[in-house]
Amino acid sequence: MDIGINEQDRAEIAQGLSRLLADTYTLYLKTHNFHWNVTGPMFNTLHLMFETQYNELSLAVDLIAERIRALGHYAPGSYADYARLTSIPEAEGVPRAEDMIRQLVEGHETLCRTARGLFDVAGRAEDEPTADLLTQRLQTHEKTAWMLRSLLEK
Template sequence: MTDGMSINIGIPEEKRKAIAEGLSRLLADTYTLYLKTHNFHWNVTGPMFNTLHLMFETQYNELALAVDTVAERIRALGEPAPGSYAQFAGLTVIKEATEVPPAEEMIRELARDQEAVARTARSVFPLAEEANDQPTADLLTQRMQTHEKTAWMLRAMAS
């Protein structure tokens, strides 16, 4: 989809589409993790309340910025970005939290989910690399670095 103008950025259309499909999965994972982290921020209780409440807020704010960056890259590649809960549910590997787990379980779930998003980003990287798509490769590298660091910090808090 090009809104009436052809795209000629040096990446063939079929490769742009494949990369955008991968980025759509990353967007869905990121948005679902954003929602889950925000939910846990609102509902965390216990002796670590203040620490986790603030940590989860930092994490969901970072994720909120990331969804915009990922969606804008999909658009720059000429494809529509998914933007509904139904689309995200069909694309994400992140399981929604329908209950309010104890704080320790929140930490473990978010650590696993951060790792899952890093794996999604890593799975798209070869497509970007093969297409000589440095902007997407840079975006994916940044996302992997952020998710891996956040997962490490969460794991460090788990007992």
């Protein structure tokens, strides 16, 4: 494979993207869970908001996995892989709506940190497609975290 990025850099980028994929999939599952189980006076608003968010995360999972494949590596795809790679904790039980929001803010902020951690190697390897993907993910996660955070203001 000769796409202008050496094997060592491709492997390092794919490894980082695998962590991003695991975080994204874990947050997708958490958001979908909260969509199904939210209750309270903000039910309709949160139910619809969470649906929009998990749909976006579902599309992102595919984009990230396909970038890993384009770099010549296999994308992780099992719960065991994701549990080993993610830095986002699973929800315990069914939290109250406000705690769901707080957990999702933390999840999106975690994804921002995971994505930011990949810019150095992508830049060093002149891997613009990965850098572009990371920029798009950051824009989405920062905006979503801001919107969710706004719901927590008194």
